[in-house]
Amino acid sequence: MNTVRHRSTLLAIAGTALALSLTACQSDSGTKSSSAASPEVTVASSPAAAASKAGKGTGTFDAAGSTGSAGSAASKGSAGATGEQVSASTPVCTAGDVRITAARQDGPPYTHIVLTAKNTTGHSCRLPGFPHIQFLESHKQDVPAVAKSKPATPVVLSAGAPAYALVKLSDGGVDEDTEPVSAFSVMLESDSTVIAVTAPGSGGIAVDPAKALTGYWTPELRNGADDF
Known part of the structure; x- marks a missing residue:
């Protein structure tokens, strides 16, 4: 058991x-x-x-x-x-924000003038595109812009800062069909207000409407021969 x-x-x-x-x-x-x-x-x-x-x-x-x-x-x-x-x-620059002046380019090519847009406000503003220029009453089309001159980044002007745009007046030939211009109109891309700009020199400038070109606004002064 x-x-x-x-x-x-x-x-x-x-x-x-x-x-x-x-x-x-x-x-x-x-x-x-x-x-x-x-x-x-x-x-x-x-x-x-x-x-x-x-x-x-x-x-x-x-x-x-x-x-x-x-x-x-x-x-x-x-x-x-x-x-x-x-x-x-940043607000876009308007005609009331900038003062635009024109001067002959210092050095070749002598067929160009320089537009300067100076921010006259106490704040920053963006200056897009290029100046819309009309030299003559008989030619209402804006002067064409050169794409090669477009800056890589947006142009922002701090208070008192300038931007520049080179403008070609003609090819410089003696046989060109140029016309004398003592003043011309400029509009900003962001504003339809017409700005009257006095042409540089006592005798004004000679413009061939068929050859005129403008560069984009840039923060630095460039040589027109590099772009157009």
Whole structure:
């Protein structure tokens, strides 16, 4: 009887151990399966939760999606965007903001004059495009602009700062059909107000309407021979 009872006890212990082992395996398998599936479930059902997990170690995401340490790079990007917004919000120069004068170009080619637009206000303004010039009453078309002279970035004039535009009057030939001009009109690209500009020199300038060209406004004085 003792032998039978001892065997029964051993079988019972072995059975219990086997049951515990199977339970542990099933529990571990279930945990791994659940863990492997959780990222998909999180991404699909809760983007905010996925973003929160992704933010660990690189900063804490707030409701707007900004971060702490990783947000420093985003902050630099925001600063750049803000700079562009500030530039874009700078008012466009109007006829009342600038004073336009004309002078002969100092040096060859002598067929050019220089227009200077000086910001006379106490604030910055943007001067887009080129001057819209009409030299003669008999020629109502604006003087064509030379695309090559267009600056790479917008021209922003701080208070008191100038911008320049080179203007070609003729080819300089003795047989050209030129006409004398003592004053001419200029309009800004952003304003239809006509600005009267006095031509340089006591005798004015000689203009061939068929050959006249204008450059874009630029922050530096350029040589007309480089562009046209």
